[in-house]
Amino acid sequence: MAHVHFTSHLRHVAPGGAVEADGVTVAEALKQVFTRHPALRGYVLDDQGRVRLHIAVFVDGIHVRKDVLDYPLTPASELYVMQALSGG
Amino acid sequence: MADHLYLSTRKGLMIYARNGKGWVHKSSVFLGSPVSISLTSADNNTVFAALNLGHFGVKLHRSTDGGATWTEVSPPAFPKVEGGDKDEKAPAVADVWSLAWADPKNPKALWAGCAPAGLFYSSDLGESWTLNENLWNMPERANWFGGGTVNTALHSICVDPRSAKRVAIGVSCGGVTLTEDGGKTWSVAGHGLRNEYTPPDQAQDPVTQDVHLMVQSPTSPDNYWIQHHNGIFRSTDNLKSWVEVTNAPVSHFGFPVAVHPKDPNTAWFVPAKKDEQRYPVDGNVVVNRTRDGAKTFTTLRRGLPQGNAFDLIYRHGLAVDETGECLAMGSTTGAVWTSDNGDDDWTLLSAHLPPVYAVKMA
Secondary structure, three states: OEEEEEOHHHOOOOOOOOEEEOOOEHHHHHHHHHHHOHHHHHHHEOOOOOEOOOEEEEEOOEEEOOOHHHOEOOOOOEEEEEEOHHHO | OOOEEEEEEOOEEEEEEEEOOEEEEEEEEOOOOOEEEEEEOOOOOOEEEEEEEOOOEEEEEEEOOOOOOOEEEOOOOOOOOOOHHHOOOOOOOOEEEEEEEOOOOOOOOEEEEEEOOOEEEEOOOOOOOEEOHHHHOOHHHHHOOOOOOOOOEEEEEEEOOOOOOOEEEEEEOOEEEEEOOOOOOOEEOOOOOOOOOOOHHHOOOOOOOOEEEEEEOOOOOOOEEEEEOOEEEEEOOOOOOOEEEOOOOOOOOEEEEEEOOOOOOOEEEEEOOOOOOOOOHHHEOOEEEEOOOOOOOEEEOOOOOEOOOOOOOOOEOEEEOOOOOOEEEEOOOOOEEEEOOOOOOOEEEEOOOOOEEEEEEO
């Protein structure tokens, strides 16, 4: 299972540390985490379910900049959801 | 007389309480987070604060103990559109610009105005919100455009004290739109407004007017005031028409307007240098007050900085309490002033706060 990490700035709505999630895409893994932490969803995704403009997603060391939610994961993937510096 | 001040700032909600003749800092909440607007109940127990987190979107918090403790509730959100997750133009709430109680008989009913300029309704004290689709889908909305920002913004919500079903909204830049049936149908109500930023033959198009703020007299509700991008306007006929006020001193440009709660002829404005420069004319912070329905104005300066001041007062940055005697305003440079005598004299509360987005007296 992939490991999903969230910026410490989301600690009040996100898991305290890395969590495991199934899924072959970023979207599927995040959906699993949101099921367990529903308040987190609106901090990461906007009204339409898009990754917020100033959220930065890294998968296995790569900063995914396009079609983020469709990006593939492997069972060994490390997924980081961070705050982008563009947001202030 | 108001005994609390809620200051929505770039770095949190700052709450002040009256202490004798002055004000003392009571608490600061959401420190570090931009607070765009707040709303308080008549008994001052229920307080809402809308946050606009730079990374994590718009959030809404509610207190039921006068701001001592807070609970995060649902922010307004646009309904998902088909394919919206792949469409960068599909709407998402970028900011909450206005909050209003929707019905004096229903203490749980709220309106929220947002950017993009959607109007949302909550029947459960902000636990859930519904977009007013009838306003969102009215054909005239296609001609609205952003003023100062890419997004259109719904910043003014006037719920008529005679009937909660009669609601007028102001949009930058979408003029004034009115419903008389609780939001089922809407009609354009900006006739008489005039702009200088479209070709002359379109200057009076009521749909493209940049209303900066609209207020309604609570005791003589046929009377409305607007501070507009191109000047001051007044309606005395229940929104059938608007008449331009051309004799305001210093500048016709500005953002806020406040109307006296008991006298529709008394209103306050804070002029600024037009229009993209946006700072006090000659560096002097002043307030324009009329007491005779804009026949004459008095420019008030006592207690306000005169010279080399760059304090701009945003549209929600000027407030008057229910007596009409106590006012407060906060600026883009973090200065806040109060007045307890109908604004003849102003007292500096602080010169060192974050930029002030909105002031609420309760």
